Amino acid sequence: QQQVKQSPQSLIVQKGGIPIINCAYENTAFDYFPWYQQFPGKGPALLIAIRPDVSEKKEGRFTISFNKSAKQFSLHIMDSQPGDSATYFCAASKRRSGSRLTFGEGTQLTVNP
Amino acid sequence: EPEVTQTPSHQVTQMGQEVILRCVPISNHLYFYWYRQILGQKVEFLVSFYNNEISEKSEIFDDQFSVERPDGSNFTLKIRSTKLEDSAMYFCASSEQGADQPQHFGDGTRLSIL
Numbered sequence A: 001q002q003q004v005k006q007s008p009q010s011l012i013v014q015k016g017g018i019p020i021i022n023c024a025y026e027n028t029a030f031d032y033f034p035w036y037q038q039f040p041g042k043g044p045a046l047l048i049a050i051r052p053d054v055s056e057k058k059e060g061r062f063t064i065s066f067n068k069s070a071k072q073f074s075l076h077i078m079d080s081q082p083g084d085s086a087t088y089f090c091a092a093s094k095r096r097s098g099s100r101l102t103f104g105e106g107t108q109l110t111v112n113p
Numbered sequence B: 001e002p003e004v005t006q007t008p009s010h011q012v013t014q015m016g017q018e019v020i021l022r023c024v025p026i027s028n029h030l031y032f033y034w035y036r037q038i039l040g041q042k043v044e045f046l047v048s049f050y051n052n053e054i055s056e057k058s059e060i061f062d063d064q065f066s067v068e069r070p071d072g073s074n075f076t077l078k079i080r081s082t083k084l085e086d087s088a089m090y091f092c093a094s095s096e097q098g099a100d101q102p103q104h105f106g107d108g109t110r111l112s113i114l
Helices: none
Strands: A004-009 A010-014 A020-025 A032-038 A045-050 A056-059 A060-065 A072-079 A087-092 A107-112 B006-007 B010-013 B019-024 B031-037 B041-048 B055-056 B065-069 B075-079 B087-096 B108-114
Touching: A004 A087, A020 A087, A032 A060, A045 A056, A045 A060, A045 A072, A072 A087, B006 B087, B010 B019, B019 B031, B019 B087, B019 B108, B041 B065, B041 B075, B075 B087
Parallel strands: A010 A107, B010 B108
Antiparallel strands: A004 A020, A020 A072, A032 A045, A032 A087, A056 A060, A060 A072, A087 A107, B006 B019, B019 B075, B031 B041, B031 B087, B041 B055, B065 B075, B087 B108
């Protein structure tokens, strides 16, 4: 009930490609869905987040698509760059102060030059 | 930009020993968290802390674990009697009050239990 499932586990694209990372959740009480980016040796850093009252949110080259009925959301990275190579985690929580984040398993993205 | 700082970056401890991991959250943040990430696995929630008390804890956070805000700036995680399976990266995070306030993570402490 609390799980967030993420796929794929790893992804390799060429520079300029559009990697897509997918997540699915079970708990309908979740209403806040952030994506975190993590570089080796660093903590997760918030990339972009969405609430279920919108179907898409774009910030720069990063776009979240959200499908409430399917309980799925995805991250698209436009015009990917080698500097985007990192591990990406989706997460879900309840939209209230201090709520725990439930993370997906992570996707290791490699963008080749 | 203000950041969450964690010390030490790497802690090596013998099994059965007590360990304290330290964090300095962002100064105006009111909510504090500990997460852990076992090598190759997902980031898992341990505990959240607000107004000097635990607000939520996971099933992982058993009696061996405790948290404390000993002064106005530090937030600590203590593991009383470490086990081999406590080896992981431990992340501290903090956030402001508010429904959409993001959690900001430190760079973690790698805990190795021998």
